[in-house]
Amino acid sequence: MKDNQQLTDTLLMIRPVKFGYNVETAINNHYQRELGDVLPEEIQHRALAEFNQFVDVLRQQGVNVITVDDTAEKETPDSIFPNNWISFHQDGTVVTYPMWAPNRRKERRDDILSTLIKEHRYAIRRKIDYSYFEAEEKFLEGTGSMVLDRQNRIAYACVSPRTHLHLLSEFCQEFGYRPIVFIASQMINEGFAEIYHTNVMMSIGEDFAIFCADALKNTWEQKDIVKIIRDTGKEVIFISEEQCNHFAGNMLQVKNQQNEQLLVMSSQAYRSLTKNQLNQLEQYTDIVHSPLSTIEACGGGSARCMMAEIFLPKN
Incomplete structure (x- = not known):
């Protein structure tokens, strides 16, 4: 059985x-900011509070959230973003x-798979491990690098040091996806820099797509991507580059256990x-948001990055 279900009701999240x-x-990652006047212990304290509140909000909405604590033995400051590995x-x-950054490679943990099998009765029938490509300096950071339209078998990806086209092609061949590649950039210090992850400027829902077309400087490429999305029957909801800077592209649509659709984002993204x-969005889905300002500032990622979708069958 191939992926065809766009939304899950179960998420894996890693407590920092x-x-x-x-x-x-x-x-x-040009979305990151140093909080130089805040002690590391206080940053962790604030991030943990934001994480716990976010999990509570999701559970109150009827979403099944499986939380696993990070381990203190390794230096893994970004472990809160499991969707990348x-x-x-x-x-x-x-x-x-x-993973592109060496310290992010330490986030991969087989014990999490054991927890899903033993405690949550998930069936894991095979494992594909692309991590050996790190030795060749080739990277593909999961559903950060790829935004998947599971219903229509399309993997959208913007070119960056963290998204190698050979690996993207390998994933797409394995899972029967069509790769759609484009160049997206953001203004940094009066110049342009590649956007590091596709999921900060694009999100695919069941009936809509959130897309920052302005990040594509080639207007023909813009039109091509918009046409591809519309040809799948989804409405394109455009966001600006400024809204991307407030993480309005870093959203994920899920469903709850009553099969109600929810679009999950940070409070900063919602306010933008x-x-x-x-x-436009509320025609299709309810909206859920939670404050993630410390995580967004230091980590350069937001709500979507914190949620690894679980589509596994049960035993």
Whole structure:
């Protein structure tokens, strides 16, 4: 069975133990900011409070959230973002991915798979591990690098040091996806830099897509991507580059255990949306948001990055 279900009602989230500013990832994640006047212990304290509140909000909405604590032994300041190193698929496949920053490679943990099997009765039928590509300096950071339209078998990806086209092609061949590749950039210090992850400027829901077309400087490429999305029957809801800077692209649509659809985002992202955009979205889905300001500032990622979708079958 191939992926065809766009939304899950179950998420894996990693509770931070030593969250903080990651100097390794900051080289090409231009959304990160150092909080120089805040002690590391206070940053962890704030991030943990934001994480716990976010989990509570999701559970109150009827979403099944499986939380696993990070380990204190390793220096893993970005462990709160598991969607980059692992993905779970409907046919029982688990994929682990090669990570650009060396300290993020320490986040991969087989004990999490044991927990899913033993405590939550999930069936893991095979594991595909692409991490050996790190030795070749080839990277593909999961559903950060790829935004998946599971219904229509399309993997959208913007070119970056963290998204190698050979690996993207390998994933797409394995899972029967069509790769759609484009160049997206953001203004940094009066120049342009590649956007490090596709999921900060694009999100695919069941009936809509959130897309920052302005990040594509080639207007023909913009039109091509918009046409591809519309040809799948989804409405395109456009966001601006400024809204991307407030993490309005870093959203994930899920469903709850009553099969109600929910679009999950941070409170900063929610506040950045216009009334018209909210009206467009609310035609299709309820909206859920929670404050994540410390995690967003230090980590350069937001709500979507914190949620690894579980599509695995049950035993």
